[in-house]
Amino acid sequence: MMRGALSLGAVASLPACKPVLSGHLTSADAHPADYPTVRAVEFMGRYLTERTDGRIGIKVFAGGQLGNETDTLEITSFGGIDFNRVNFAPLNSIEPMTLPFSLPFVFDSVDHMRRAVDSDVGDEVLAALEPHGLIGLAIYDSGARNFYNGRRPIRTPSDMKGLKIRVPASDLYIAMVNALGANAVPIPFGEIYQSLAQRVIDGAENNWPTFVGERHYEVASYLSLTGHLLTPEAFVMSKISWDKLSQADQELVREAAKASVIEMRRLWDLRVADAQATIARSRVRVNEVDQAPFAALMRPVWDQFVTTPQQKSVVERILAMREA
Incomplete structure (x- = not known):
């Protein structure tokens, strides 16, 4: 405390x-x-x-x-x-x-x-x-969070296999990254830049302003627009x-x-x-992603964390607000 x-x-x-x-x-x-x-x-x-x-x-x-x-x-x-x-x-x-x-x-x-x-x-x-x-x-x-790394573009979940991806110390984040086939590595936020630079981790995930504001784009040359979390x-x-x-x-x-x-x-x-303008001027390679194959792997994660009728009701109502 x-x-x-x-x-x-x-x-x-x-x-x-x-x-x-x-x-x-x-x-x-x-x-x-x-x-x-x-x-x-x-x-x-x-x-x-x-x-x-x-x-x-x-x-x-x-x-x-x-x-x-x-x-x-x-x-x-x-x-x-x-x-x-x-x-x-x-x-x-x-x-x-x-x-x-x-x-x-x-x-x-x-x-x-x-x-x-x-x-x-x-x-x-x-x-x-x-x-x-x-x-x-x-x-x-808090913006759309995307994966970025220094090894390769991520276009399908198979591209995440074997990557060491930094996550916050959160059971949900760890379960999400592991379910996608990568290896979740919980480390403090302030250590991401150095860990990327020294290849202690291969990548991380965050929103556009953080990717630029924390200068992670200097040490992670691939940004994949997974939009996995908002x-x-x-x-x-x-x-x-x-x-x-x-x-x-x-x-x-x-x-x-x-x-x-x-x-x-x-x-x-x-x-x-x-932030997007900054990345457009940089050497970072940005790629779009079909979210469907990634989202399909999240059902076990949802089942693990959404356990009460009240939570399930909220999820159903959120999903009902998606545009057709």
Whole structure:
């Protein structure tokens, strides 16, 4: 846990129980300061400041200043942080209803993902977080994740055989990569570049902005557009902090969070376009992929992780929103 570090940092100035929720509320994000999610929450803070005459604002601590996502999520549930932007992966371990959003190939396009999270399915998944001390406010994009490596283009699952592919320390990611015939290698995110350069791993997977922003394209010359995951990200508020808001302020916070989604997507789409332009000027070889053979191998993975009637209902409703 990061409690020791937090006691010496910015959160130390926050009383454990604030009698009035006002001023600059805290928000955590592991992404860097210029990332679309960070800028979207800053947009939300300005929105609140303007509509409350400065009474409420948000101070975003980006770049993991307050700890990693697992730690800050727990601190948020205890009321030590007011808002938090997290990937759905750490939420999967505390609330099974969040897991369908993380399944490989459950979304077949960015538009499909956005339709699903903007629907009552998204509302239902966010609402399931409340018993865990979290109020789900918004769902942000995390982009389509693709495989990249330094050995060969991936056009069919057979091309993945024998490749050592980096994954996060997630049972779902490990099961997905192994099911595709590759060897999943869980290593920390910050070690990917060096591991690719030294051929400790053959490849990794992530979205366009990360592939470019972390300079992985310098050490992985093949990018295959598998689009295997379009896992979104969650923006949540501590229920302890939420309960200190008046009903009017609660409604305003929800309104501001909804407006921030529009801003986040605008910024995200620009970021993706910039990354694609960078790769077009590089030596990276990009290839399209027929997703069907890859998706066909995911049934055992889905069966392993989707086990409750409620989860199955969410998956069915997501699939029903695909375009014909």
